[in-house]
Amino acid sequence: MDSMLLLHLMSVLFPHQTRAIYVDHQLQNMSVAWGQLVQQQAAALNLPCILQKVSVATGNLEQQARQARYQAYRQHLQPGEILVLAHHQQDQAETLLLRLLSGAGVNGLAAMQQLDIREDMTIWRPFLQLSRAQIEQWAAQLGLDYVTDPTNHDTHYDRAWCREQLWPVLESRFPKMQAAIARSSMLMQDAASILNEVLQQDWRHCATEHELDLTRLGQLSSARQRQLLSDWIKGREQYRPSYDMVQRLQNEVILAKPDAQASLHIHPYYYVRYQKKLYRLSREVLYAERLVHIEEVVFQHYQLQQSIRVASGEFRIINQEVGLSASLLGQELKLLRRRGGEKIHLYGRVGHWPLKKAVQEAQILPWLRHTIQILVVDNVMLGVFSPKGFWLAQSEYVVQGGWQPSLISDCIFHRSFSNGE
Template identity: 60%
Template sequence: MRSTLPTFNEVWQRQFRSGFLKQSEQFQENTQFLIGCSGGMDSMLLLYLMAALCPEQVRAIYINHQLQAISDDWADFVAAQCHALNIPIIIEKVHVAEGNLENQAREARYQAYLKHLQPNEILVLAHHQQDQAETLMLRLLSGAGVSGLTAMKSLDIRENFIIWRPLLDVSREQICQWVEQCHILYVDDPTNLDTHYDRAWCRHELWHILQSRYPKMQQALVRTSILMQDADEILTEVLQQDLTLCGNTERLDLTQFAMLSQARQRQLLSVWMKGQDGYRPSFEMVERLQNEVIASKNDAQAALHWNQFYYLRFQNVLYRLTAETYLASKHVPEQNIAEICCEIGQDLTLASGQFQIQAEKMGLSMALLNQTLRLQYRVGGEKIHLYGRVGTWPLKKAIQNQHIFPWLRHTIQILSIDNVMLGVFTPKGFWLAQSDYVEVDGWLPNLMS
C-alpha cells in the first residue's frame, strides 16, 4: 500500500525546494552556512539538502561531547560523509560540565559553535516539527512563561549570531521517509532511547499517550508556539516601553516602577534580571526580589544574589551590580595607609577613580608638591571641615549628603600631612578640607573618570 506521505521528490519539486530557497532569500549573497551535524538522521538530511542547494556556501561542524566511547567513530563517520559531499568539516571536542547533563551539553555545544562561526556565517540546525512540539511541552511542564513557550524560531536572530532551522515545519515521519528514499546514511545515538533524559522520556513515554487521545497534538503544539511568538513580540514592545520609563539595564526607578500593574512589574523584573543571559530567573526569584529588596525598609541595605549579580535598593532606586563590584565593598583593604607624591599633570589611579593633579585658582599649597603625603582609607568616626563651609561635621554625614552609593564608600581615602587633613578622595571627586595649606593659585586632584 502506498504511503500517504508525499515522496521526497514530490515535495522537493512542489514545496520544499521553493520554500527552502524563499527562506534563504533574506540572506545576503555572500552569506555562508555552518551546519551543526551530529551524524543523526535529521542533521544528515540537512547536510544533504544544503550540499545540493548551495554547495559553495556550506561547511559543517561536529561537536564531540566525549560522553560515549563511540563518539570518536561518529566523528569519523561525519567527516567521511562531508568529504564525499565536498563539504569542509570541523571536529570540535568539548568538555561537558557537571549538573543537568542535557543543559550542560547544550551549553558546551553552543559555545563551540560560537568559537567557529565567522562574521558572515549563519548557524544551521536540523530541528524539526516534533522537536518544536517537544520543546514547548517540556517548557510548559517546567513552568515557563510566554517567552519560554515560544520554543524555537525558524530564523532566530540573537545578539551575536543567527540560527536558521529550515526543517522546523517538517515532520519526523517525512524526514524518515526522505532519508530512506535518498539512501542517506546516518548513526543512531542510544541516548535518544534513554528515558532517563527528559526529551527521550517525553518522546517515548508521554508522546504516544497524548497522541492517541489528540491525533493532531503535534500540529496544535507547533501552532501554539507560533501564537506565543506573536504574543512575545507584543510583550517585548511593552517591556521596552516600561524599561525606558523606569530606567536602564543597571537601575530601575522604583517610583516609576510602582505605577505599573503587578503583571507588568513581574515581567519587567524578569527580563531586567535576565539581562544578556539565556534564561530568565525563576518565578520564585522574582518574588524574592520584590519582597526582600524592593519592599524592604529604606535603611535595610538588603541584597539579593542571582546569577553573578547582586540586586540592591538605594534612594528608591533598584540597582543591578556585578558580583565583583558588590563583594569589593565587603573586603577591608590589605594596606590601609600609603604614601604618595604629587606634581602638576600627574595622573593618580585610586580606588575611587582616576584623578589628575591640576593648577587651580584655589587649592592646596604648591609647597606640598613633591612632598610625601599620607593616603588612608576611612575607618569611621572621622570629621571634616569642608572648604567654604562653616564648622566641622562627620565625614559619614558628608558622604550620605552627597548620595555616594554604599557599595562604593569603601573606596574613599583621606589625604593628609602631619595629621592635618588636606582633603578626601571620593567617587564624586576630591573634597578640599579647610586647613592652613589652602591658598590662592594652588592645585587640586580633579576627577577624570
C-alpha cells in the same frame, strides 16, 4: 537523519560557504565512530568538517550537554557566520510542551525561532516548518547514510519520554496536534515580540544594567514589574530566573522594611536595596572591603595632567577655578584611610562638620564607603577622595586657579591599592 539531510542540502545551496561541526559529547561508546561518519560524508560533499570533543558537566545531563554544545559552536563561529541547525516541527512542538509542563511563560512557550538573532550568534533553523515524516521521506529519496542515537529512545530523558510515551497518546486523540502546537509557538512568538517592546520601554524608564529605580518600578502594573524584574535578573544569561525567585526578590528585598539591610543572593550576583534603588552587585564589589587591601597611609607625589589611581577610582590632576597651590605639586603628600570620626571644612561651606554626614549627604553607597581616603600635608586636610569625586577642604593651601584631582572613572576593585598606584 535530520542533521545529515541538512548537511547535504547546505552543500547544494551554499557549497563554498558551509562548514560542518560534529560535537562529541563523549557520552556514547560509538561517538568517535559517528564523528568519522560525519567527516566522511562532509569530505564526499567537499565540505570542511570540524570534530570537537567537549566535556559535559554534572547535573541535568540534557541541559549540561546543550550548554557544552553551544559553547563549542561559539568557539568555532567566525564574525558574520550563521549557525544552521536541523530542528524540525516535532522538535518545536516537544520543546513547547516540555516548557509548558515546567511552568514557562510567554517567552518560554515561544520556543525556537526560525531565525534567532542573539548577542553572540545568529541561528537559522530552515526545517522548523517540516514534519518528521517529510524529513524521513526526503532522506530516503536521497539515500542518506546516518545513525540513530540510542538515547533518543531512552525514556529516562524528558524529551525521549515525551516522544516515546506521551506523544503517541496525544496524537491518537489529536492527529494534527504537532502542527497545532507548532502554530501556537508562532503565536507566542508574536506575543513575546509585543511584550518585548513594552519591556524595552520599561527598561529605559526604570533600569540600567546594575541599578533599578524602585520608585519608577512601582509606577508599573504588577505584571510589568514581574516581567522587568525577571529580565533584569537574567542580565546576560541565557535563561530567566524562576517565578519563585522573582517573588523572593520582591518580598524579601523590595518590600522589606525601609530600615532593613535587605539583600538576596541569586548566583552569581547579590541584589541589594539602598534607599529607593535596587542594585545588582558582584561578590567582589559587595565584599570589596574584605577582599581589597587599602593601606592606612600611602605617600604620593602629583604633577599636572598626571593620572592617579586611588581606592575610590581614577583621577587626573588638572587646574580649576579654585584648587590647591602649585607649591604642593611634586611634594610628598599623604593619603589616609578613613577611620571614622573625622571632620571636614568643605570649601564653600560654613564650619566643620562630620565627614560621615558629608558621605551620607552625597549618597555614597555603603559598600563603597571604605574606599574614601583623605589627602593631607603636614597634618592639614587638603581634601577627600570619594567615589563621587574629590572634595576640596578649606585650608591655607586653597588658591584661585589651583589644581584638583578630577574623577575619570569609578572604583576599581580587581586589584590592590596598597601601593597607591
